[in-house]
Amino acid sequence: MYGPDPQNKHPMAGFAQICFIKNTVSNPNIIIGDYTYYDDPEDSENFERNVLYHFPFVGDRLIIGKFCALARNVKFIMNGANHAMEGFSTYPFAIFANGWQTAELEEEPPHKGDTVIGNDVWIGYEAVIMPGIKVGDGAIIAAKAVVTNHVAPYTIVGGNPARPIRQRFKDEVVQALLTIAWWDWDIEKITRNLDKIAGADIEALKNCS
Incomplete structure (x- = not known):
């Protein structure tokens, strides 16, 4: 056996607080990788309620x-939360139409791309990630941080606004870890080398087979 079944919504038997959310998200503009989990004692399956202002006509992912x-x-926070700011x-x-549609401005609300x-x-x-943010592999976002800028790989950020x-x-x-990209290994290889992945010896990780 090679770890928990990634298709199992609740991989820890009898503990519904942890959910592999790839199996519960239905919005095609929310894409979740294998083994990513959401921890919530109230309703761990309803992760989508935490993705705000995510309107289908905006099209961001x-x-x-x-x-x-x-x-x-x-x-x-997704791009649907943005308002145009050039006017008064x-x-x-x-x-709201009904005669107000004539208030269209030349400027569209900001669209900062996919998150x-x-x-x-x-x-x-309770961390908050703002629209269009890119968070690198291996990063850590501190509790209650408000992330308004991109986060480099393997960097810890915290605060409001979040700072490195x-x-x-x-x-x-860091460069070696990004090159190794252990998360893309097949699950058998990951399982064989858990001690190296959870450890801190980069040479040992490089030599995994």
Whole structure:
């Protein structure tokens, strides 16, 4: 046997607080990798309620990689939350029609693209990720952080707005980890080498077979 079944919504028997959310998300614009879990004692299957202002007519996507750990009440603010700011008022008159559609401005509300979370990312309790943010592999987002800028791989950020606290490993180790990309190995290889993946010996990880 090679780890939990990635198709099992609740991989820990009798503990519904943990959910492999790839198996519960129905929105085609939310893409979740294998083994990524959401931890919520109230309703771990309903992760989509945390993806806010995600309107189908906007077309942006939330992409989350493999082996991510998402804590309770994380929030992803999508591009539908944005308002045009060049005019004197930010109020979206035009969406209400009935004569107000003439208030259309030349400027469209900002669209910052897809929100992309890498692999093996840990996002802490009640963190908020703003539209179009890119979070690199191996990053850690501290509890209640508000992430307004991209996060480099293997970097810890925290605060409001979130700022880098430290890089988890030296540059050469980070580059090696990104090259190895253990999360893309087949599950048999991952299982054989769990001690190397969970350890901190980069040479040992490089030599996994």
